[in-house]
Amino acid sequence: MTAHAGDDFTLFPESLGTLAPMVMRSRAGAGTRLANGLFAASLADRCSSGDTLELDKRPFDLRAAAPLPPLMRVYLYTMTTHPSERQQGAYRIQIILPNKGRHFDTTDDAYVILAGYNPSLEVFALWDADAHDIGKGIPHSKGVQVLEDTLLEAMSRGVARQTRRLRGTDESETVVASRPDTLPEALELRWQLSIERLIS
Template sequence: MMMTDAILTIRDIAQALKLGEKTIYAMASEGELPAFKVRGQWRVRKVDFEVWLSRQAGDHAASAADEMADLPPTEPLANSSQMDLNMPTVAHETHAMSDLSERVPLQELHRRFVSALDPTSVRSHSAWEVKPFELDLAPPLPQRLRVYMFNATRPPGGRPLGEHKIQLIAPGQQRGQRASFDNGDGRIVLLVGYAAEEDVFILWDAGLYADFAWSRNVQVKAATIVQASAGKLATQDRQLRPPSGRPVAETVLAVKPRRLAEAILKRMELARERLLRE
């Protein structure tokens, strides 16, 4: 017979991780939690949650090989010896992730992206909950766009203060699998992070992120976020050092919503320059 506490709710997990329910909802919507829906409500099996929690350190270590070599290593969020996963309820299990910044649900990410553009520029778009999010735009913006959008958060440890990151998980990608962005149908692909607390969009070069591991970390420096928060079109130059192959230069962009269209055009310009160099 199934135990009464074998299924956890969004509220249960929010209490366990000391995070807001909106943050947990966003994590479930983006596939970061082993959650499933019952009549539109998110639920997580307690055993799956415990396994997920205990594997966080291992996942960060595994993804480190895909990150830039000049970045400091990711410290584990916590280890299993610090967590009492045998408690009858989850309310007092851990507060190891309490420093994570605000997250918003996937639908809201897409709404904020569209709201940042001139209404006359957006001809049509896919349903809010669909990922990747596809838009048809008016010139001079790219007419066919495919956006992979993620919450950009401040990890709780092992990173420079204020640095933000996203975790790449493609639709349908499972733990241990590798994935790539869909470049088909003539659509231009954008890799976008959104720092909700600062209301800043970050645009990486999607063409440099192929065949990535599940939950790969992609970062942006705190100084870049600060410059964008001040209203600038902020840029950050860095070197990607893949496990095999020569280093590749990338320019990361960050902007407030009113300059998103400008950043999209700049991202396209930089991508063209990179392709010409190759």
């Protein structure tokens, strides 16, 4: 995955007089900041202090040691359920990228984590970012879902996975869910699944 320098956001702002790539970030709301903090805290023993940057922003970066990706860029959203929708027990996040961008930012070869957190269930869900950032990328906003059963399984077993088909393609993705205390394990699985998907 590469950064899309030709899109409607600027990777190299001339006003700064620098060629250093700049990651587009938006400010995060209170709930997201809380989730960011919990996410980082869950990986505290895999990251040295000071390697977690800008927890009040979306995305935030996380440097970790093997077997996790060396640089993770985390797009974390609050995961909600909508009783008005037909499918009972379906949770989803709504992806809205900073500055109306259409692609996840992979500056510095970061591995993009697309995650949701539900504060009432206290579980994370990790989607395959690459599976959603294809073609023209992400429109104004995009919702991705995960079944409640998967989250409940993660609550009881630590880590759970769910395969879901992507509409309009022949492809499917695997969503990984986990409790905060099993997040390193889930991230490792998420990374492996992404690699398998890339080479398949």
